[in-house]
Amino acid sequence: xxxxxxxxxxxxxxxxxxxxxxxEFTSLGPKGDIVKVVRYSEIDVKxxxxxxxxxxxxxxxxxxxxTVTNNGxxxxxxxxxxxxxxxxxxxxxxATIIATGSTETRTRLYRMGITNNLEEIQKxxxxxxxxxxxxxxxxxxxxxxxxxVRRKL
Amino acid sequence: xxxxxxxxxxxxxxxxTKKMLEKKKLPKGFKFNATLDDKYADQPxxxxxVERSNHILKTIGLPKL
Numbered sequence: 001x002x003x004x005x006x007x008x009x010x011x012x013x014x015x016x017x018x019x020x021x022x023x024e025f026t027s028l029g030p031k032g033d034i035v036k037v038v039r040y041s042e043i044d045v046k047x048x049x050x051x052x053x054x055x056x057x058x059x060x061x062x063x064x065x066x067t068v069t070n071n072g073x074x075x076x077x078x079x080x081x082x083x084x085x086x087x088x089x090x091x092x093x094x095a096t097i098i099a100t101g102s103t104e105t106r107t108r109l110y111r112m113g114i115t116n117n118l119e120e121i122q123k124x125x126x127x128x129x130x131x132x133x134x135x136x137x138x139x140x141x142x143x144x145x146x147x148x149v150r151r152k153l
Numbered sequence: 154x155x156x157x158x159x160x161x162x163x164x165x166x167x168x169x170t171k172k173m174l175e176k177k178k179l180p181k182g183f184k185f186n187a188t189l190d191d192k193y194a195d196q197p198x199x200x201x202x203v204e205r206s207n208h209i210l211k212t213i214g215l216p217k218l
Binding site: 011012013014015016017019022023024037039041043044048050052053054062065083086087096098102126128130133134135145148150 | 182193199211
């Protein structure tokens with residue numbers, strides 16, 4: 001699958017590692033050029049990956065998912081991260097990816113992003129949300145603590 | 154042959170794999186950067202999130218997909 005869904009066309013240019021697990025792009029906005037890194041890390045269960053992304057400190061080079069940038073481009077950043085999901089699952093088509101926000105505010109932001117594009121995302125991915133007790137198919141207006149996606153084959 | 158052959162053959166395999174991967178088509182707006190494979194090897198990226206994901210699967214279990 002080389003074509004991204006049209007909603008994802010507005011994303012930043014991305015550099016991808018050869019193993020398709022690490023991505024880097026630059027957010028452009030009033031706060032300047034902010035390098036962002038996305039990493040898919042396999043966790044203890046084989047075939048399951050954690051999706052993490054954060055900002056690179058321009059001085060230390062340290063990557064943090066707690067930095068609040070407010071560069072005015074959150075939608076484009078989310079679209080870019082979503083685009084990396086396509087690239088990653090193009091290579092790892094059986095992978096299951098878990099995503100959580102580093103803060104509750106961010107988790108809510110991700111939920112809103114999924115909600116606003118749910119029908120389109122569901123064309124290509126199975127999406128689940130984590131309630132207090134189990135995983136369920138993602139529904140609107142439910143507060144989830146984490147999200148899980150798998151590419152539809 | 155021996156060690157020299159092994160090292161040279163290994164380098165050839167890696168180079169050929171990299172070239173094959175670079176030819177692999179990517180979504181629009183993506184390009185390969187081989188340096189990214191090890192660029193952040195000195196940092197445990199998103200360690201807290203990885204641990205949280207492990208904790209979730211351990212306590213809640215796997216989803217029924």
